[in-house]
Amino acid sequence: MTAFEALFAEYWPHVAFALSLIIGALAAIHAAMTKTDVRAAIGWVGVIMLSPFFGALLYIIAGINRTRKDQISQQRDASLRDYAEVDLPQLADVTPYAAPQFASLRTLGDRVSHFALHQDNHVQMLLGGDQTYPAMIRAIENACRSIALQTYIFDNDAEGQKIAQALARAKDRGVEIRVLIDAVGAKYSRPPITRLLRKLGIKTALFMTNPLGMRMPYANLRSHRKILVTDGKIGFTGGMNIREAFVKGSDGLPPARDTHFRFEGPIVQQLMTVFAHDWKFTTREALPYETWCAEEWSPPQPTVPARSIRSGPDRSLGSNHSMLLGALAVAQHHVRIQSPYFLPDATLLGAINTAARRGIRVDIVIPGKNNLRLVNYAMMAQIDQVIKSGCNVWVCKGSFNHSKLITIDGAWSYVGSSNLDPRSLRLNFELDVEIYSHDIALQISSVIDDEINNSEPLTLSKLSGLPFAKKLRNKVIWLASPYL
Known part of the structure; x- marks a missing residue:
């Protein structure tokens, strides 16, 4: 020695x-x-x-947030900057479409979103996979020039393979196609759909990974966005992943439920902007404007004002959080919230409670059956705080509902990929849409009311009646809720 x-x-x-x-x-x-x-x-x-x-x-x-802020979402590349800079006048007044109290919320959106609020958007709500997937496939089948698809989960099952084969047929027609899947979400099925897509010759990339495999420091930062844009004219976004669990099967069991939205109009340009930035960050390939964007739109009537709100652990950190705080602050009559994972942080929880204490009716709909057991335990540990403030909490019966829907005063709606949990509000890359429209708010309110009619109210007495062991378990899991 x-x-x-x-x-x-x-x-x-x-x-x-x-x-x-x-x-x-x-x-x-x-x-x-x-x-x-x-x-x-x-x-x-x-x-x-x-x-x-x-x-x-x-x-x-x-x-540690290692996301390179100069390369995600806010890149200075001129070819990407042009995507959202369509030559259209910004909407001057939202009052004719919503209500006077939403003027300040529109100002907040101007400062938070970096996208302009444009009218002339057509919005169609799609319920479940039985409406959403056929509509997506029709858009793919009718595409002549380009298809951009981004999702968190793209399962290699019957529904995933239908979409993959539709993409393959489009490729054979000469359509340019790019598919971006989150690296964590791609692991939900075995073998992953990426093998089939690449075998079919479809350009596919994984968000936040590299050729050597998963970069563990980035595993906590996920792209939860769901985007489909065809020919720069038709766009889809919302809460739905691509999974056969959301369609009616031969077994006769009810499918899991979710909500998605089909758009036409200038907001499609914004969806394409988000995809193009994420694609370039992942692959370093810039997608040319003339191939991936439309010069004009002719959306069917009626049309409504809408804009995209992108958020994530980059320069858009907290955008969804800020929009929700602003919406709750201007509410005067009724707030409806449907969320599969209702775990707002202290600030957002305070805003919800304050709205209820101001006399605003607040209805919160959560699933009775949850696909994430730990999240459900944490929800039950915190949910008493909103009940004590006067909020109505409804626990849905039936199959799991993955919808993320919010309406305020029957005039403003917020839909998209964001859950009301720490992951969506701080860690995930999310994409939502704010819509100023009585008609769309009425449609969403009707869907939420249908859920309420098929729900049981959650009360403090029911929570207090839980066995001590379950209460303790819920509180222990709740302590780890920022990392679920």
């Missing part, structure tokens, strides 16, 4: 202790200096200091 080895053997505990202090201190300083949420900063500093090596490693993997 050399002198160095002997020295190390004698003093290695001291060396390890010193390294742990240095590494822990550096990680804790980084968390304190970079986190904008004081609770997140306190939490990470506590984890790091209590377990310097493990805590610092966990922070490096899951706590």
